[in-house]
Amino acid sequence: MLDENFEVVVIGAGPAGSRTAALTARAGLSTLLLEKRKKIGFPVRCAEGIGPREEVERFLDLDDDLISSTIDRFAVVSPGGRRFEAEKRGIGFIVDRELFDRRLADLAAEAGAEVRTSHQVTGLLRNDHRFTGVEVTDLGSGRSYTAGALVTAGADGVESISPRWAGLKGAYRPREVMSGAQYLIDGMETDDRKIEFHLGRRFAPGGYAWVFPKRPGTANVGVGVNPEMAGGLNAVDYLERFIKSRCPGAGRGRLVVGGTVVARGLPSLAAGGFIAVGEAANQNNPFSGGGIINALEGADLAAETAVEAIREGDVSARSLGRYTKKWKKSTGRANELFWHAARSFYAMEDDEMEKIIAKLKDTPGLITDTGVDPLRILRVLVSTRPGLVFRLVPALVKR
Amino acid sequence: MKEAHSEIDIDRGKCIVCGACSAVCPGEALIIEGMTLRVYPERCRPCGQAALVCPTGALHCPGEE
Numbered sequence: 318m319l320d321e322n323f324e325v326v327v328i329g330a331g332p333a334g335s336r337t338a339a340l341t342a343r344a345g346l347s348t349l350l351l352e353k354r355k356k357i358g359f360p361v362r363c364a365e366g367i368g369p370r371e372e373v374e375r376f377l378d379l380d381d382d383l384i385s386s387t388i389d390r391f392a393v394v395s396p397g398g399r400r401f402e403a404e405k406r407g408i409g410f411i412v413d414r415e416l417f418d419r420r421l422a423d424l425a426a427e428a429g430a431e432v433r434t435s436h437q438v439t440g441l442l443r444n445d446h447r448f449t450g451v452e453v454t455d456l457g458s459g460r461s462y463t464a465g466a467l468v469t470a471g472a473d474g475v476e477s478i479s480p481r482w483a484g485l486k487g488a489y490r491p492r493e494v495m496s497g498a499q500y501l502i503d504g505m506e507t508d509d510r511k512i513e514f515h516l517g518r519r520f521a522p523g524g525y526a527w528v529f530p531k532r533p534g535t536a537n538v539g540v541g542v543n544p545e546m547a548g549g550l551n552a553v554d555y556l557e558r559f560i561k562s563r564c565p566g567a568g569r570g571r572l573v574v575g576g577t578v579v580a581r582g583l584p585s586l587a588a589g590g591f592i593a594v595g596e597a598a599n600q601n602n603p604f605s606g607g608g609i610i611n612a613l614e615g616a617d618l619a620a621e622t623a624v625e626a627i628r629e630g631d632v633s634a635r636s637l638g639r640y641t642k643k644w645k646k647s648t649g650r651a652n653e654l655f656w657h658a659a660r661s662f663y664a665m666e667d668d669e670m671e672k673i674i675a676k677l678k679d680t681p682g683l684i685t686d687t688g689v690d691p692l693r694i695l696r697v698l699v700s701t702r703p704g705l706v707f708r709l710v711p712a713l714v715k716r
Numbered sequence: 717m718k719e720a721h722s723e724i725d726i727d728r729g730k731c732i733v734c735g736a737c738s739a740v741c742p743g744e745a746l747i748i749e750g751m752t753l754r755v756y757p758e759r760c761r762p763c764g765q766a767a768l769v770c771p772t773g774a775l776h777c778p779g780e781e
Contacts (some may be wrong), residue, residue: 576739
């Protein structure tokens with residue numbers, strides 16, 4: 318016997334989960350949104366850089382208090398210290414992630430979803446045919462209960478286990494999780510409309526270091542490294558090195574650390590009665606690690622499919638599998654290209670990367686209205702490493 | 717502040733409960749529960765991968781190189 322019953326249960330109240338819950342609740346489905354943390358959006362585990370504001374406003378209105386700064390310029394600094402600068406008005410913005418997550422969860426609640434914090438999902442329920450809900454522990458009282466669901470959405474982020482329970486993925490390999498660390502730095506020299514990316518083994522082997530300005534003189538300064546290339550050091554060690562070079566002596570605020578999934582897309586995002594969304598579903602951009610817009614996009618497709626499937630009375634793997642197809646046709650396709658680009662680009666030695674950056678600099682159309690064009694990156698990579706083309710052909714022709 | 721679970725060592729002063737270790741631990745030996753990192757030492761394989769991804773160097777586990 319189940320303690321409670323819902324049509325949809327969502328695991329995790331980050332952007333993917335809250336957006337999914339908002340949409341299923343808005344469609345009239347009884348929806349439970351479960352978050353293991355005490356406070357939604359806290360602590361922040363994010364560099365807070367997002368793409369163009371209009372891209373996010375496809376999903377929700379952005380009040381000004383959610384936006385720390387608007388980005389009009391960016392700089393890429395090569396391993397050898399050469400700068401590539403470009404200007405594009407409104408190419409992105411720096412979000413206040415804590416407020417952003419809370420806003421999305423509020424929208425879910427306003428749409429009628431029941432939101433419970435400090436409630437940890439400890440397992441999935443299943444019958445012979447499909448997953449049928451979740452086992453939950455209320456961390457406040459210690460009480461455990463079961464909640465049935467026609468569709469369970471796993472949006473439990475980088476550390477997500479629910480898609481593993483559902484058989485959609487295994488544990489990540491270390492190179493699939495970018496290890497990141499960041500300080501909020503005060504009193505540094507910044508252009509508050511410019512973001513910086515620093516490449517090369519010295520500061521960020523297999524990844525990049527960043528400066529994302531929050532307001533004049535204050536920025537998120539961080540590094541993301543591939544743990545398999547880090548030579549026994551950790552992300553905080555590299556961050557220290559980067560700060561010493563970029564902003565020595567500046568004041569330090571909160572330290573943010575965490576992993577970011579930069580893995581290849583999953584073959585399937587759905588099982589019977591279960592769908593995975595957001596970072597839990599490898600929906601992050603594997604080149605940049607950015608995941609917020611992708612999570613919102615994934616949530617829209619997931620919720621749309623869940624609503625259809627429930628209305629049709631068929632929540633089988635096959636029926637929910639329409640979500641996988643939709644994702645692969647939209648952002649999933651770009652992500653596949655980004656994954657190939659990332660795999661070649663970040664593995665390069667500094668001198669080769671230096672040449673590639675010089676070429677990218679002269680590539681017209683590299684920066685689009687929504688970000689970076691993965692095909693142009695691949696084209697440049699192939700021009701220096703013709704052998705790559707064989708690996709890329711399937712990705713380019715498929716779908 | 718050090719805490720030992722058979723051979724999994726966590727420096728709670730350094731651990732920021734980010735979940736990176738949990739993402740790569742194949743045995744589900746490291747689980748974020750609420751706001752803390754819970755260790756289930758009996759599930760450790762051991763493979764050392766969790767220590768590799770830990771951003772702060774808070775974690776040491778068997779199998780590390």
